[in-house]
Amino acid sequence: xxxxxxxxxxxxxxxxxxxxxxxxxxxxxxxxxxxxxxxxxxxxxxxxxxxxxxxxxxxxxxxxxxxxxxxxxxxxxxxxxxxxxxxxxx
Amino acid sequence: xxxxxxxxxxxxxxxxxxxxxxxxxxxxxxxxxxxxxxxxxxxxxxxxxxxxxxxxxxxxxxxxxxxxxxxxxxxxxxxxxxxxxxxxxxxxxxxxxxxxxxxxxxxxxxxxxxxxxxxxxxxxxxxxxxxxxxxxxxxxxxxxxxxxxxxxxxxxxxxxxxxxxxxxxxxxxxxxxxxxxxxxxxxxxxxxxxxxxxxxxxxxxxxxxxxxxxxxxxxxxxxxxxxxxxxxxxxxxxxxxxxxxxxxxxxxxxxxxxxxxxxxxxxxxxxxxxxxxxxxxxxxxxxxxxxxxxxxxxxxxxxxxxxxxxxxxxxxxxxxxxxxxxxxxxxxxxxxxxxxxxxxxxxxxxxxxxxxxxxxxxxxxxxxxxxxxxxxxxxxxxxxxxxxxxxxxxxxxxxxxxxxxxxxxxxxxxxxxxxxxxxxxxxxxxxxxxxxxxxxxxxxxxxxxxxxxx
Numbered sequence: 001x002x003x004x005x006x007x008x009x010x011x012x013x014x015x016x017x018x019x020x021x022x023x024x025x026x027x028x029x030x031x032x033x034x035x036x037x038x039x040x041x042x043x044x045x046x047x048x049x050x051x052x053x054x055x056x057x058x059x060x061x062x063x064x065x066x067x068x069x070x071x072x073x074x075x076x077x078x079x080x081x082x083x084x085x086x087x088x089x090x
Numbered sequence: 091x092x093x094x095x096x097x098x099x100x101x102x103x104x105x106x107x108x109x110x111x112x113x114x115x116x117x118x119x120x121x122x123x124x125x126x127x128x129x130x131x132x133x134x135x136x137x138x139x140x141x142x143x144x145x146x147x148x149x150x151x152x153x154x155x156x157x158x159x160x161x162x163x164x165x166x167x168x169x170x171x172x173x174x175x176x177x178x179x180x181x182x183x184x185x186x187x188x189x190x191x192x193x194x195x196x197x198x199x200x201x202x203x204x205x206x207x208x209x210x211x212x213x214x215x216x217x218x219x220x221x222x223x224x225x226x227x228x229x230x231x232x233x234x235x236x237x238x239x240x241x242x243x244x245x246x247x248x249x250x251x252x253x254x255x256x257x258x259x260x261x262x263x264x265x266x267x268x269x270x271x272x273x274x275x276x277x278x279x280x281x282x283x284x285x286x287x288x289x290x291x292x293x294x295x296x297x298x299x300x301x302x303x304x305x306x307x308x309x310x311x312x313x314x315x316x317x318x319x320x321x322x323x324x325x326x327x328x329x330x331x332x333x334x335x336x337x338x339x340x341x342x343x344x345x346x347x348x349x350x351x352x353x354x355x356x357x358x359x360x361x362x363x364x365x366x367x368x369x370x371x372x373x374x375x376x377x378x379x380x381x382x383x384x385x386x387x388x389x390x391x392x393x394x395x396x397x398x399x400x401x402x403x404x405x406x407x408x409x410x411x412x413x414x415x416x417x418x419x420x421x422x423x424x425x426x427x428x429x430x431x432x433x434x435x436x437x438x439x440x441x442x443x444x445x446x447x448x449x450x451x452x453x454x455x456x457x458x459x460x461x462x463x464x465x466x467x468x469x470x471x472x473x474x475x476x477x478x479x480x481x482x483x484x485x486x487x488x489x490x491x492x493x494x495x496x497x498x499x500x501x502x503x504x505x506x507x508x509x510x511x512x513x514x515x516x517x518x519x520x521x522x523x524x525x526x527x528x529x530x531x532x533x534x535x536x537x538x539x540x541x542x543x544x
């Protein structure tokens with residue numbers, strides 16, 4: 001299991017989730033969990049994704065997702081899960 | 091499972107509150123590089139550093155990308171050079187050659203600073219130690235990335251006042267030789283008491299002889315995160331205040347621990363320690379002074395500052411210790427003047443003086459740090475400042491340090507620009523009464539009574 005957290009932050013728009021999910025499906029990334037919230041009129045989405053079957057390197061996936069974000073006018077970040085686990089779980 | 095609010099909190103710390111890992115420092119032992127000739131020594135040193143640290147910068151960048159956490163500096167610390175060069179170096183010029191070899195190795199592996207151009211002379215100086223110390227001004231003037239430190243005392247040994255006297259002169263000469271750059275050489279020279287063997291922070295980092303062949307030490311940071319957390323609990327009791335600092339320090343340190351373990355695994359080099367330090371930068375909102383203001387002081391330096399800093403330092407340690415399996419180095423709040431926008435402002439408006447800074451160093455790591463003083467300050471006065479600071483460290487069984495910059499050609503009222511992480515500083519007034527008869531006595535100050543614990 002190679003769990004990664006993808007966050008999307010920005011102005012809400014049509015098709016954000018669709019585009020990110022399409023990219024993940026095309027690359028064989030398995031989505032384990034999705035949640036979203038609106039904070040101060042900003043769209044915040046978090047996905048927990050398993051990248052085990054993805055052929056591309058982490059860096060390539062992160063860069064490509066960031067580019068998709070740019071095209072939608074939102075910020076897409078890709079981070080390994082451990083940083084959140086370490087910080088918030090004892 | 092991690093929830094969205096936790097993820098957003100972490101990312102907010104990184105993006106808006108300047109959370110970062112300040113440094114991954116690889117400690118490298120150079121003891122096996124010793125040779126009987128200088129050229130052989132330089133070759134061995136260059137070879138070992140470039141071999142072990144070859145992937146340090148790349149690894150740091152990879153970890154940074156994958157976890158989304160900035161890792162500001164990748165650095166190397168080495169065995170105090172006066173030990174390694176004892177056999178090969180017959181003159182100070184020989185030591186300068188070693189400094190150039192270290193500088194070349196640092197450039198080759200892409201690190202911004204390399205520490206360990208050092209001598210440990212807390213009880214006495216060998217001939218080699220003295221040659222190295224006398225070479226420091228030239229070495230720092232001619233190299234770009236070398237940091238130098240000299241340990242002049244410890245709780246166990248007392249203070250080597252001959253070394254203290256020599257360091258006053260050395261600081262002044264370093265200032266003179268780098269006067270074209272506002273005496274920048276002195277920003278890379280620190281005089282310590284009770285120097286730790288595993289400090290990852292420059293300029294005082296070196297790889298002590300108690301350490302393994304190579305080790306990964308990590309320095310965390312995050313004054314901005316602490317300040318933001320305190321903004322949310324304005325006016326709360328001390329209990330709530332302390333609890334908030336502790337919780338925040340825990341979170342910051344956990345990130346450092348993760349990065350350290352990951353760097354250690356990827357580089358195949360054992361993990362040493364996490365240094366729990368709140369290290370400020372000149373960036374807005376990344377200031378220890380602003381935390382003190384948030385605790386309730388109009389400006390750093392106001393009455394109450396020492397108590398507030400003591401509280402802050404202690405809570406940072408208490409939160410951090412639980413977050414990491416091994417803690418070491420300096421571990422505490424740093425109070426450099428030029429590297430902290432809130433400190434600079436406090437000096438400029440007259441709230442913070444050298445004497446108050448000295449008091450503050452009694453309760454935090456590390457010491458009088460990045461303080462610009464007039465260039466015409468006598469060497470004996472600089473030695474007196476060093477002796478005072480070292481005495482605080484010796485008696486309180488803690489690390490203290492002096493990194494002051496007598497800026498040649500400038501005086502009180504002028505400002506010095508060091509650039510980058512080193513920031514800028516107003517030149518601060520120094521007490522002008524002489525201590526030369528005190529400093530010119532020879533010998534050492536004995537260890538304090540409470541050091542005899544056997």
